[in-house]
Amino acid sequence: MPGKILLTGGAGYIGSHTYAALSDAGYEVAILDNFANARPDVPDRLEVITGKPVTVHRCDVLDAAGLARVFASDRFDAVVHFAAKKAVGESQQKPLDYIETNCTGLVNLLKAMRAAGVFRLVFSSSATVYAPTLDWPIPEDAPLGYASTYAYTKLMGEQIIQQVAAADDRWRFGILRYFNPAGAHPSALIGEDPSDIPNNLMPYIAKVATGELPSLNVFGNDYPTPDGTGVRDYIHVVDLARGHVLSLDALMRGDGSHIVNLGTGQGYSVMEMLAAYARACGRALPHTVAPRRAGDLACYFGDPRKAERLLGFKAERDLDDMCATSWAWVSRRSNMRQG
Numbered sequence: 279m280p281g282k283i284l285l286t287g288g289a290g291y292i293g294s295h296t297y298a299a300l301s302d303a304g305y306e307v308a309i310l311d312n313f314a315n316a317r318p319d320v321p322d323r324l325e326v327i328t329g330k331p332v333t334v335h336r337c338d339v340l341d342a343a344g345l346a347r348v349f350a351s352d353r354f355d356a357v358v359h360f361a362a363k364k365a366v367g368e369s370q371q372k373p374l375d376y377i378e379t380n381c382t383g384l385v386n387l388l389k390a391m392r393a394a395g396v397f398r399l400v401f402s403s404s405a406t407v408y409a410p411t412l413d414w415p416i417p418e419d420a421p422l423g424y425a426s427t428y429a430y431t432k433l434m435g436e437q438i439i440q441q442v443a444a445a446d447d448r449w450r451f452g453i454l455r456y457f458n459p460a461g462a463h464p465s466a467l468i469g470e471d472p473s474d475i476p477n478n479l480m481p482y483i484a485k486v487a488t489g490e491l492p493s494l495n496v497f498g499n500d501y502p503t504p505d506g507t508g509v510r511d512y513i514h515v516v517d518l519a520r521g522h523v524l525s526l527d528a529l530m531r532g533d534g535s536h537i538v539n540l541g542t543g544q545g546y547s548v549m550e551m552l553a554a555y556a557r558a559c560g561r562a563l564p565h566t567v568a569p570r571r572a573g574d575l576a577c578y579f580g581d582p583r584k585a586e587r588l589l590g591f592k593a594e595r596d597l598d599d600m601c602a603t604s605w606a607w608v609s610r611r612s613n614m615r616q617g
């Protein structure tokens with residue numbers, strides 16, 4: 279058995295896929311989640327996927343005493359930390375909530391880990407920590423910055439971890455900067471499941487495909503890109519999950535701390551995404567061209583080479599797989615809701 283892992287936010291979109299990947303790789307995993315943005319039946323679904331019972335600690339990262347109890351209940355070898363708030367727009371309305379959950383929550387976790395003698399951490403960061411740039415693909419040593427409170431909390435999180443590790447050489451961390459996650463598990467039992475109207479492109483298109491939303495607003499078709507619409511680096515969530523396993527493997531075998539992009543290095547436009555999803559669901563999807571969204575860049579994709587060099591990570595799944603698995607998940611889920 280390679281080790282016992284505490285997975286905070288393990289019932290969420292990327293967290294649940296990472297649970298499946300870690301379990302597949304032989305890790306013993308316990309979930310810590312407050313279920314604020316996760317469906318209560320995700321652990322049951324993970325039991326079906328893995329064929330094993332799932333341990334869940336219902337706990338908020340702001341509950342320091344609760345965290346201490348979780349660490350006292352078991353002997354963990356490492357933590358993979360997802361539990362955080364993640365909506366860019368909401369972060370502008372509620373900055374203190376974001377700073378509290380994402381930064382104070384992280385500090386609470388690091389203190390609980392140190393008290394329990396657990397010094398390996400994989401941290402869910404975001405490509406949003408890069409300063410807006412016209413230079414693509416973006417390497418890890420590109421200038422950093424933030425354009426939202428959400429981005430600020432991720433950058434702050436990275437810096438908190440590095441400060442703590444600089445003061446105590448027992449710490450080893452993997453900071454993973456994601457580009458745009460898409461797709462779902464091949465079982466169609468878990469996937470992205472926003473309860474509100476989605477802000478992000480893929481879950482929005484998925485709701486147009488199921489008929490829950492009438493039409494996609496394409497935010498701008500006059501960008502300096504081949505078809506005028508925004509280009510992003512979409513990465514299959516199953517590949518992203520495997521990136522966490524490889525980061526953890528590196529920490530478990532005693533490799534040094536690392537900061538890496540998890541992306542494909544390949545950009546797709548909004549119109550390419552829409553066309554790929556239409557192929558997956560078998561019908562043309564309604565869309566309307568709308569004004570540009572404030573703060574959006576024309577093009578954004580990462581340089582994936584460092585993750586390949588350090589961790590052996592390379593995204594394998596293509597756009598059609600992202601759309602096909604997303605469609606399998608959302609069409610099954612909306613049938614379940616109707617039934």
Ligand code: UFG
Nearest residue numbers: 405406477478479480482495496497508509510548571574
């Ligand atoms: N888009 C539309 N219509 C929509 C939603 C999005 O046309 O309804 C377009 C956007 O303009 C953009 C592309 O689709 O060109 C992707 O937009 P997303 O909102 O899906 O993703 P972003 O790249 O804007 O945001 C993502 C993450 C954030 C992160 C940010 C920067 O969702 O958490 O990357 O790294 F902060």
